[in-house]
Amino acid sequence: GENVEQHPSTLSVQEGDSAVIKCTYSDSASNYFPWYKQELGKGPQLIIDIRSNVGEKKDQRIAVTLNKTAKHFSLHITETQPEDSAVYFCAASIPDRGSTLGRLYFGRGTQLTVWP
Amino acid sequence: NAGVTQTPKFRILKIGQSMTLQCAQDMNHNYMYWYRQDPGMGLKLIYYSVGAGITDKGEVPNGYNVSRSTTEDFPLRLELAAPSQTSVYFCASSLLVQGGQPQHFGDGTRLSIL
Numbered sequence: 447g448e449n450v451e452q453h454p455s456t457l458s459v460q461e462g463d464s465a466v467i468k469c470t471y472s473d474s475a476s477n478y479f480p481w482y483k484q485e486l487g488k489g490p491q492l493i494i495d496i497r498s499n500v501g502e503k504k505d506q507r508i509a510v511t512l513n514k515t516a517k518h519f520s521l522h523i524t525e526t527q528p529e530d531s532a533v534y535f536c537a538a539s540i541p542d543r544g545s546t547l548g549r550l551y552f553g554r555g556t557q558l559t560v561w562p
Numbered sequence: 563n564a565g566v567t568q569t570p571k572f573r574i575l576k577i578g579q580s581m582t583l584q585c586a587q588d589m590n591h592n593y594m595y596w597y598r599q600d601p602g603m604g605l606k607l608i609y610y611s612v613g614a615g616i617t618d619k620g621e622v623p624n625g626y627n628v629s630r631s632t633t634e635d636f637p638l639r640l641e642l643a644a645p646s647q648t649s650v651y652f653c654a655s656s657l658l659v660q661g662g663q664p665q666h667f668g669d670g671t672r673l674s675i676l
Binding site: 450553 | 566602603604605607610620621652654663664665666667668669670
């Protein structure tokens with residue numbers, strides 16, 4: 447199956463600074479890469495996603511970049527705010543291969559803390 | 563839409579007891595999933611279902627069972643609770659995933675086995 451590595455495991459930034467979280471994946475057939483934000487006591491919530499035919503996607507202060515050759519993708523948060531503090535997960539999905547159909551493979555998560 | 567609803571939110575079990583974690587979605591999604599999340603770890607897939615009557619094992623299925631009799635419901639059964647099953651359990655759902663579709667998560671069930 448797919449193996450997703452995520453770094454760093456913890457990240458502390460000052461309010462207003464940028465934060466970058468990086469993930470690598472092992473299966474070159476992966477074609478869908480969502481990012482989830484998980485607040486304390488809640489389930490993961492999708493914040494942005496990117497497909498393999500796109501190199502970059504932006505939504506207000508959040509952007510994701512994908513490098514298929516190097517098999518890595520990154521989450522960029524600009525002008526961070528205290529409410530951005532949460533655990534962020536990256537994931538990768540492989541297209542239809544019988545039993546792997548529909549599965550997401552998750553990284554271990556990054557605890558982001560934004561200090562006021 | 564309520565999205566994905568999980569019950570109960572918290573539960574404490576004694577070793578050897580059994581229980582069912584409930585999951586329901588009202589988005590008419592055909593795919594449903596059960597994950598467990600241990601501290602400092604990502605989400606591990608327990609079981610998933612591609613539609614009513616069809617289920618398949620994920621990465622960590624031992625000690626669990628599932629059924630999918632309707633599109634909306636996907637309960638997870640623990641038959642003989644063990645301390646290693648202490649975790650937070652998340653249910654998720656999605657549409658057909660050709661080309662990739664996001665999974666929508668419930669808020670989890672926090673389970674302790676003592």
